[in-house]
Amino acid sequence: MILLTGFEPFGGQPMNPSWAAALAARDLLRAAGVAVDAVELPCVFGAAGSVLRNALDDLAPELVVCVGQAGGRERVSLERVAINCDDAPIPDNAGNQPVDVPVVPGGPAAYFTSLPVKAALLAVEKAGVPAEVSQTAGTYVCNHTFYTLMHELTSRPGVRGGFVHVPFAPDQVDAPDQAQQGSGAPSLPVASMAEAIAAVVRASLAVPAGATRPAGTTGPGDVALAAGSLH
Template sequence: MTKILVTGFEPFEGSETNPSWLAAELLSAEPPSPGLEVTAVQLSCVLGKVADELRAAVAVHEPDLVLALGQAGGRPDLTVERVAINVDDARIPDNAGQTPIDVPIVPDGPGSYFASLPVKACVAASRRAGIPASVSQAAGTFVCNHVFYALAHLIATAQPELRGGFVHVPYAPHQVTALGAAGAGKPSMSVRDMVTGLTAMLEDAVVTTADIRESGGATH
């Protein structure tokens, strides 16, 4: 049995829901395939605290693989993050009102970490399932990147047998509707489609350790 921990975030910035958590819940309720055990844990949208919550969840559930999810409103597809960077630089307050600027997540930690999941293979798996996906070269400098870096640091310093990565999901349709005029033209994806793509990613990641060689770069 392969144990998978999937995390999603609580709502933030005035939204009533967060599609990353809705997708994580559904993945847990409907495990991808026999032999995979999926546990979902909701994380706070609070810098610092969220890293402690992540480490606690890993300690309790002892997963073989961690897939952290977060919302990236404005992106049109599932984006698999390649790199986590060691900085908090908040454009908006987190749910505790914190707005750190240029603060390292781990003092004296490496400047960055690469995901330990097969990023491009995950993208290809989602596309084969009919769900648009792409490689992202930047996870931002807010809570999503904070969790991604904390996970990568945990793996690098304490649990090298663990593998993990981060995927951003778009707005769900109801969020765009709730934005009213501000949501006009913004892309969205149903939570069910998110789960279809994420399921394909998980099934591929469990059996794939060496990533495929396929273009996934960006010019800017």
């Protein structure tokens, strides 16, 4: 069994493409004979983790891919690391706005994904969807959920999981209402997001350890130093 999750709308947005994409990816995978279910998470600190834990108990999945919206990003982002920090720039849907609070008191500073991000990156790119490996899932409910997932999986041997961020959907940025928060930002069709999520699942099922290829990042100073070393 594969578990996919997405979020309800937040921050005044009329939709959350992560949930639409998770549902569409579920249907793609089911059509291919994969046992998969999708669960919508509340965009609420604490509650998102509780719903996720209940889904893990009920479905007993072997693989979990959580999906969230990262408005402003141009590509599907395969998250590498979750950090033990809630630092909310805006209130969640219940009005909570934790600042510098650990996701799990006493927990490790960070967890790495157990998905094969490099193999998944290759699979998503092969599907024709722009993608990247991301080194930060932020400090909002997405990171909170990602960290909660990886902490929970430490007590569930053999279960792998990780997090994928998707950009805005076109409907969020093309609306005539200029007050729309995503207006003018990069976007990606939900169908493309779904193809990407399905590709991540297929790669994760096929490649336990993952492929190796450069997909890291550098700071501006590192780029300048590297460029200077060529002369």
